[in-house]
Amino acid sequence: MAQPQLIEGQSGLPVDNPTKSYWHKELSNKLLGHRTTKELPRSADVVIVGSGITGSFAAHFLKEKQPDLNIVMVEAREACSGATGRNGGHCQPAIYASAPHIASFELRNFLYLKESVEEFSIPCDWRSTSGVHAFYSKELFETCRDRVDYLVEHYPDLAANVAVVTKGKKGEGDLSGSPAYLIEGERRELTLDGLRIPHAEGAVVQWNAASLWPYKLIAFVLERLLAANEEGSKGSFNLQTNTPVTGLSRAETSTNFSSASGNKTRKHNSIWTVHTPRGIIATPQVLLATNGYTSHLLPQFSDLLVPTRGQISALKPPETPTDPADPPLDIAHTYYIVGEPVDPYARDDYLVQRPPPTAELIFGGGRQHAASRGVGVWDDSSIDEPVSWYLRGELSNAIDLSLHHTQSSGEKASLQKVDLEPTFEWSGIMGYTRDSHPWVGGVPASLGGGPGLWLCAGYTGHGMPNAVLSAKAVVDMLLTDDDADVEIDLPPEYELTEKRVDHVRRVWEAVAVADAKGSLYMDFGPQRG
Structure with missing residues (x-):
């Protein structure tokens, strides 16, 4: 696919011809080239961009909490073709190398994954x-x-x-x-x-x-979501592979409205348009599970998530x-x-x-x-x-x-x-961040977002013991009314706020500078996922 002109530091779209990962030598016949519907849906309750561990588990949690949601997941290449399908094949919390409350979060993430594999006999x-x-x-x-x-x-x-x-x-x-x-x-x-x-x-x-086969873990999650469609469950899960998102735009609406399926998510006063070469999708909620490619859709993150x-x-x-x-x-x-x-x-x-x-x-x-x-x-x-x-x-x-x-x-x-x-x-x-922590939460207008746009990305090479519960946290945020008092299980250092952005830009060095000096390794080392 042709790459548009990029600003300094901005990521391009995932390329068409990636090197072949060991984990992709046995691809799922169900997922290969999968498009749940021949045509791209024109609307959805939630659009998830990215089909790796973050996007797949976010879809799982969304359907677990609100089965009637109509979810569309778009992936630029084949399912799980990004970082999750190309990593080192291991999962391990940083017990001694992180702040204790973050170490505890990572340990819970690890144990959740381990117990899920055991409970569902996931062949990974x-x-x-x-x-x-x-x-x-x-x-x-x-x-x-x-x-x-x-x-x-x-x-x-x-x-x-x-x-x-x-x-x-x-x-x-x-x-x-x-x-x-x-x-x-x-x-x-x-x-x-x-x-x-x-x-x-x-x-x-x-x-x-x-150690594990990460692609097979995610393939199981995605196939299970697709199987629910065939079982006549409420709502739907629609996976559209080989469908890159080339842009996002937001429009204010004259009146508040609930999502199309009548679920109990927050009221929306804006609508997002997800642009792809195959058409557009209108939705009140977009979750970017785009990790290192995030700045292609949000250029304002070019210095924050590299x-x-x-x-x-x-x-x-x-x-x-x-x-x-x-x-x-x-x-x-x-x-x-x-x-x-x-x-x-x-x-x-x-x-x-x-x-x-x-x-x-x-x-x-x-x-x-x-x-x-x-x-x-x-x-x-x-x-x-x-x-x-x-x-x-x-x-x-x-x-x-x-x-x-x-x-x-x-x-x-x-x-x-x-x-x-x-x-x-x-x-x-x-996706490396300036403070080595993920960005999880609503994207403010000052960073190219606004109500209804969410981000869960930037694991600095340590995604396997962070992504699942981070995805759960962003889903909890997405499904919660603005005035509701809901406890979110997420280290405060991970939350995406304008205050954190300002602090990071004032205090932390640029990723390339810090990485060259070894500063990013002060928490044991980022390249761990």
């Missing part, structure tokens, strides 16, 4: 693991260790979710602060050698972490001698690999492993080797070759990938450098 390869955060900067490790100590003293319930592993005699880690309920075997494994990171300065282990390209490789595990008695390589944990000795904020990588028989290592990061660190890039049709070489060759320098790795032998393990063969290499567009 969810695997609960422990999350190992390996620090190769002593300075950064000591900072994070201090944060865990703070939790132990002031928030013991949160502290029970983490353990600190330090260098000890003969490879044995100092487990001060680790949960007392660990059995002996678990405590023995909690050494740097046992965690496959013998050369790290230290580690923090989180007990609540998971598209940033990340890159990931699916790597074949190193070859090992064939022995029927040997199980396949299983690294057992998910990993964050952060910091370098000379620069605490130079590296922010992440790793999960697919189950056998392929057992591919999904390794992402290396943004320090990308042009401009990927900041301001909204085109995911290509990859950065220097990042590709880094991802192929760096993992074995940080993680012990041997089949029989050292558990705690008293001798430091020796890592063997090996270049790994990729089966998939792809890029994806994240």
